[in-house]
Amino acid sequence: xxxxxxxxxxxxxxxxxxxxxxxxxQKVLELNTLVQPETVLNEDTxxxxxxxxxxxxxxxxxxxxxxxxxxxxxxxxxxxEWQDPADIGLVRYQVPTDLTAPGPVLQELFxxxxxxxxxxxxxxxxxYGRLTGERIRYVPGTTDSRTxxxxxxxxxxxxxxxxxxxxxxxxRMAGMPARYTVGLIPGExxxxxxxxxxxxxxxxxxxxxxxxxxxxGYIKISxxxxxxxxxxxxxxxxxxxxxxxxxxxxxxxxxxx
Amino acid sequence: MGTVTLGKLDNLYWLGxxxxxxxxxxxxYKSAYDKLIxxxxxxxxxxxxxxxxxxxxxxxxxxxxxxxxxxxxxLSIISNLYRAYDNAMIMRNEISSETLAYIxxxxxxxxxxxxSEAPLMELQNVEDLILAFWGCLDDKVxxxxxxxxxxxxxxxxxxxxxxxxxADRKALTREMRRLVSRINTTELPYNRVALLYAAAMxxxxxxxxxxxxxxxxxxxxxxx
Amino acid sequence: MQELNKxxxxxxxxxxxxxxxxxxxxNGTFKEQLFPFDPIPRVIEHEEWVELEEGLIQRVTxxxxxxxxxxxxxxxxxxxxxxxxxxxxxxGYLAACEGMVTPKGIASHISGIDLVKGxxxxxxxxxxxxxxxxxxxxxxxxxxxxxxxxxxTFAHTPVEDNRDYAEMLFETMNYVNTGGLNVILTPGRYNxxxxxxxxxxxxxxxxxxxxxxxxVENDVVYLKTAxxxxxxxxxxxxxxxxxLDPLAFNPESLIGVPGLFQAMKKGNVAVLNAPGNGVADxxxxxxxxxKMVEYYxxxxxxxxxxxxxxxxxxxxxxxxLDNFDNLVIKDVAEAxxxxxxxxxxxxxxxxxxxxxxxxxxxxxxxAQEIIDFQDLDILDEDGVTxxxxxxxxxxxxxxxxxVRVWKSGLTRFSRDPNSSIVNSSQGGGFKDTWVLSR
Numbered sequence: 001x002x003x004x005x006x007x008x009x010x011x012x013x014x015x016x017x018x019x020x021x022x023x024x025x026q027k028v029l030e031l032n033t034l035v036q037p038e039t040v041l042n043e044d045t046x047x048x049x050x051x052x053x054x055x056x057x058x059x060x061x062x063x064x065x066x067x068x069x070x071x072x073x074x075x076x077x078x079x080x081e082w083q084d085p086a087d088i089g090l091v092r093y094q095v096p097t098d099l100t101a102p103g104p105v106l107q108e109l110f111x112x113x114x115x116x117x118x119x120x121x122x123x124x125x126x127x128y129g130r131l132t133g134e135r136i137r138y139v140p141g142t143t144d145s146r147t148x149x150x151x152x153x154x155x156x157x158x159x160x161x162x163x164x165x166x167x168x169x170x171x172r173m174a175g176m177p178a179r180y181t182v183g184l185i186p187g188e189x190x191x192x193x194x195x196x197x198x199x200x201x202x203x204x205x206x207x208x209x210x211x212x213x214x215x216x217g218y219i220k221i222s223x224x225x226x227x228x229x230x231x232x233x234x235x236x237x238x239x240x241x242x243x244x245x246x247x248x249x250x251x252x253x254x255x256x257x
Numbered sequence: 258m259g260t261v262t263l264g265k266l267d268n269l270y271w272l273g274x275x276x277x278x279x280x281x282x283x284x285x286y287k288s289a290y291d292k293l294i295x296x297x298x299x300x301x302x303x304x305x306x307x308x309x310x311x312x313x314x315x316x317x318x319x320x321x322x323x324x325x326x327x328x329x330x331x332l333s334i335i336s337n338l339y340r341a342y343d344n345a346m347i348m349r350n351e352i353s354s355e356t357l358a359y360i361x362x363x364x365x366x367x368x369x370x371x372x373s374e375a376p377l378m379e380l381q382n383v384e385d386l387i388l389a390f391w392g393c394l395d396d397k398v399x400x401x402x403x404x405x406x407x408x409x410x411x412x413x414x415x416x417x418x419x420x421x422x423x424a425d426r427k428a429l430t431r432e433m434r435r436l437v438s439r440i441n442t443t444e445l446p447y448n449r450v451a452l453l454y455a456a457a458m459x460x461x462x463x464x465x466x467x468x469x470x471x472x473x474x475x476x477x478x479x480x481x
Numbered sequence: 482m483q484e485l486n487k488x489x490x491x492x493x494x495x496x497x498x499x500x501x502x503x504x505x506x507x508n509g510t511f512k513e514q515l516f517p518f519d520p521i522p523r524v525i526e527h528e529e530w531v532e533l534e535e536g537l538i539q540r541v542t543x544x545x546x547x548x549x550x551x552x553x554x555x556x557x558x559x560x561x562x563x564x565x566x567x568x569x570x571x572x573g574y575l576a577a578c579e580g581m582v583t584p585k586g587i588a589s590h591i592s593g594i595d596l597v598k599g600x601x602x603x604x605x606x607x608x609x610x611x612x613x614x615x616x617x618x619x620x621x622x623x624x625x626x627x628x629x630x631x632x633x634t635f636a637h638t639p640v641e642d643n644r645d646y647a648e649m650l651f652e653t654m655n656y657v658n659t660g661g662l663n664v665i666l667t668p669g670r671y672n673x674x675x676x677x678x679x680x681x682x683x684x685x686x687x688x689x690x691x692x693x694x695x696x697v698e699n700d701v702v703y704l705k706t707a708x709x710x711x712x713x714x715x716x717x718x719x720x721x722x723x724x725l726d727p728l729a730f731n732p733e734s735l736i737g738v739p740g741l742f743q744a745m746k747k748g749n750v751a752v753l754n755a756p757g758n759g760v761a762d763x764x765x766x767x768x769x770x771x772k773m774v775e776y777y778x779x780x781x782x783x784x785x786x787x788x789x790x791x792x793x794x795x796x797x798x799x800x801x802l803d804n805f806d807n808l809v810i811k812d813v814a815e816a817x818x819x820x821x822x823x824x825x826x827x828x829x830x831x832x833x834x835x836x837x838x839x840x841x842x843x844x845x846x847x848a849q850e851i852i853d854f855q856d857l858d859i860l861d862e863d864g865v866t867x868x869x870x871x872x873x874x875x876x877x878x879x880x881x882x883x884v885r886v887w888k889s890g891l892t893r894f895s896r897d898p899n900s901s902i903v904n905s906s907q908g909g910g911f912k913d914t915w916v917l918s919r
Contacts, residue, residue, distance in 0.1 A: 044743060047576035048579075056698075088558045091565035094566075095569050234727065235728070236727045236732075236739050
């Protein structure tokens with residue numbers, strides 16, 4: 001991940017959620033992190049159990065680079081840790097947030113679709129996931145990071161973030177705990193977002209953008225109530241005239257046996 | 258000097274400058290106003306020039322009111338007092354509520370002068386309140402660094418005004434010496450080289466007033 | 482007491498001298514206004530105060546236990562006393578604070594509890610303010626000025642001296658201080674309560690700072706001074722949670738201190754009040770405070786809530802819809818007197834909108850019986866005639882080594898005879914509050 005500044009900045013404080021975590025589905029085997037300009041990297045866990053790296057670069061610079069390389073083993077399970085459906089912590093993933101609160105469009109969509117929904121929670125995840133992926137087309141440039149699920153549903157288009165938000169809103173309306181998930185998928189490109197839903201205690205992932213079940217190709221980095229809890233990079237720096245552009249590039253390949 | 262943050266040094270310095278600007282302006286205003294009473298209208302054109310202000314006034318009366326009480330005019334006495342107030346109110350902690358109160362009172366007095374038939378009375382009160390402000394600052398503020406920073410602002414402002422009004426070298430020299438001794442009592446990061454040059458230039462008949470002015474501005478660096 | 486009325490002129494002169502103001506934004510521009518002061522004090526009898534004090538201490542103790550529980554074990558929710566939706570959908574609940582342990586286990590150090598006295602003689606709690614309640618400086622300075630203007634009044638009346646507030650605040654900061662300076666963090670000169678921030682800084686002898694004066698290095702907060710960096714141990718902050726730290730909360734905040742949240746999480750600095758307190762002073766959670774007192778303390782709640790209904794519960798919803806015209810409806814997300822409507826004042830169309838909103842988003846609203854609260858006399862504009870106006874009382878409760886109630890408070894009144902909204906942002910004024918010592 002790189003940040004480019006149009007003019008030199010100093011006192012750049014950063015906080016990044018960009019490292020994979022150990023879960024029932026994946027195990028981190030090796031991880032090397034490099035930061036430029038060189039500075040102390042502190043690590044902590046956020047309110048959702050995600051790994052957070054943070055620190056500060058004091059001296060003037062125009063480039064900030066954080067590079068992580070490593071190996072993650074996936075495929076040990078299809079689901080995440082079991083979480084008791086009676087656990088009150090799950091309610092966090094059931095109540096609407098600013099980005100996922102339903103308005104008239106989502107409510108109408110839900111009424112239209114709920115009639116045909118299966119009883120089984122896992123079936124519901126697949127059902128709403130498939131319908132959402134079909135209805136909300138993947139069209140980059142039609143939305144931005146502040147677009148709500150309601151707005152994306154009205155546009156019927158968006159990027160993986162918006163499609164995930166729409167599915168989360170629908171699942172929550174159906175009474176299921178659903179969370180926003182950020183991670184990596186095979187190939188070259190940017191980070192990706194999908195949805196996890198708690199089905200009788202098991203967190204299953206579904207990628208509505210690609211209409212795929214989350215399988216061993218997916219490496220998870222973080223989860224939260226919506227995009228805002230999982231922002232890869234947050235930061236602030238000194239120099240009011242500098243503009244920042246962020247570049248995230250990801251490369252995931254299967255290791256040779 | 259204790260726990261004064263760098264940002265506040267700037268405010269303290271400018272507080273000193275604006276308060277002194279108000280004080281000096283009132284002085285000059287009073288003598289000019291006196292001449293205006295006898296309708297010597299050329300006075301105000303001269304005053305405008307000395308203050309570096311365009312003469313956009315319709316009459317001597319217009320000038321007399323505008324230069325003192327027009328809040329729309331950034332060079333008026335009341336505008337400068339507002340700027341002193343802006344710097345002072347965020348320094349309550351450093352200069353104490355009692356000292357700050359004199360600026361509140363001065364502002365209230367200026368507002369009364371705005372609608373008064375004989376505004377020299379209110380201006381006289383403002384002058385008294387400013388003197389009380391300095392007295393209170395000395396009495397209530399223990400931290401020498403704080404007092405010094407405000408007073409350096411006062412000295413520099415006075416020199417600046419004297420230079421603009423082309424005061425004689427003798428008066429300048431006297432004023433310069435006071436600034437030097439003031440700065441020498443502090444450990445703050447002033448530009449002491451500029452101070453030395455400025456002091457020498459004041460006594461050197463060949464040094465122009467504009468050049469001295471520039472050198473004096475260099476003495477106080479922006480603290481942040 | 483009447484004696485003070487004769488001194489209105491001198492008191493006003495003193496208020497001008499000391500610049501007792503608050504800021505307000507009108508049509509997008511910042512203005513400073515004198516906070517209108519009324520010289521007739523609110524007087525609270527000694528016995529009445531003792532009873533009130535006990536209730537307030539109990540209430541704030543329970544609220545602090547609730548905050549500790551919510552960001553920790555959540556027993557009160559697990560035991561079914563409060564439905565989890567009320568906690569997790571509250572805008573004041575901050576997921577980032579999960580698991581955080583505050584110094585000495587205190588989250589709400591300075592609580593402002595708003596009360597009104599009903600015509601039945603009962604004090605009713607209107608709301609709890611556990612984030613950054615303001616207003617203590619006004620009665621504090623007013624008392625000082627009134628004593629100057631009319632010493633005789635105080636020589637003849639047994640009024641508790643309220644000028645110990647700064648000392649109480651200072652002791653509270655010292656108690657939770659993790660080693661270092663005490664500072665008051667203000668969002669700036671153009672904040673509505675700037676007068677208060679600077680006044681309290683002066684009176685407590687702490688440093689008034691802006692966000693740019695603080696810097697965090699390796700999870701420790703420092704104050705940048707002319708004499709170098711100095712460690713900070715306690716921050717009485719007047720910046721709201723959202724803007725406190727751009728790395729943890731609103732990333733667009735320019736008035737925050739980057740890294741402050743992590744410093745706090747590591748236990749390296751105490752922040753008064755702790756972030757995340759909004760979950761406990763939420764208008765929806767208010768309903769559950771008496772249940773909290775019973776749950777945590779095993780005592781009956783000594784303070785009285787106004788009779789409140791939660792449309793979230795079906796039974797209550799039915800009552801609210803049936804009695805809509807007799808109730809006051811509050812939107813839980815709004816503050817400062819905004820989002821409060823009286824059912825009877827709505828047009829038929831607005832009423833239908835509200836009822837629809839209550840049905841579709843029941844969690845968003847609470848409804849309360851309209852309390853017939855006592856009027857207090859204020860001096861009319863002529864400065865002589867007393868006229869009755871609606872007034873409330875904000876009591877300040879400080880939680881440090883012990884929980885104490887400041888023996889005074891901010892009495893705010895509405896200047897409009899037809900309004901019961903007393904907020905200064907809506908034109909209200911204030912009175913001193915006298916607690917009699919015997």
